[in-house]
Amino acid sequence: MAELSTLARPYAKAVFELAQASKNFAGWSAQLSAIADVLSVPAIAKAIRAPGVAKATLAQVVIDSLKGALDAQGQSLVKLLAQNNRLQATSSLAAQYELLRAEAESQVAVVITTAATVADAQKTALSAAISKKLNRAVDISWATDESLITGATIKAGDLVIDGSASGELERLKAALLS
Numbered sequence: 001m002a003e004l005s006t007l008a009r010p011y012a013k014a015v016f017e018l019a020q021a022s023k024n025f026a027g028w029s030a031q032l033s034a035i036a037d038v039l040s041v042p043a044i045a046k047a048i049r050a051p052g053v054a055k056a057t058l059a060q061v062v063i064d065s066l067k068g069a070l071d072a073q074g075q076s077l078v079k080l081l082a083q084n085n086r087l088q089a090t091s092s093l094a095a096q097y098e099l100l101r102a103e104a105e106s107q108v109a110v111v112i113t114t115a116a117t118v119a120d121a122q123k124t125a126l127s128a129a130i131s132k133k134l135n136r137a138v139d140i141s142w143a144t145d146e147s148l149i150t151g152a153t154i155k156a157g158d159l160v161i162d163g164s165a166s167g168e169l170e171r172l173k174a175a176l177l178s
Helices: 004-022 025-039 042-049 055-065 072-083 087-104 120-134 165-177
Strands: 107-114 137-144 152-156 159-162
Touching: 004 025, 004 072, 004 087, 025 042, 025 055, 025 072, 025 087, 042 055, 042 087, 055 072, 072 087, 087 107, 107 120, 120 137, 120 152
Parallel strands: 107 137
Antiparallel strands: 107 152, 152 159
């Protein structure tokens, strides 16, 4: 079977276009997240893989499980995914939709991992610098990892900046061994 991300891509694009047309990015984010959460329940995940379960029944179980969290378009999406045997790709669909949404809203999720706790003033300054560098709004998640020794790593999508001492030591080791 094809990769789930490949299966989910056209659905994510279609949902994104619906959200963009209706200016309802947040609503679709909530619906996709709710669908993915329900489909991660072990009993429902098992039912999706079970042979002989009617597609319409699967769709209705998911819709009923969400107790009104879906609008008519959200329910239609669940039915379409069930009909095309794509319910298992919903988590990937939601993730791809969020990437499209972030791009459209000129936002990027950034993870900054530091060797030690960072003061609020430094966080604010670093946030502003990253926002300026990437030319978009940033949503920063902070983490601490003492194994970095000192410094930090910054991850924003495919961009990774490693300014940690442990990263420098790894680069030095690779240079010496090659």
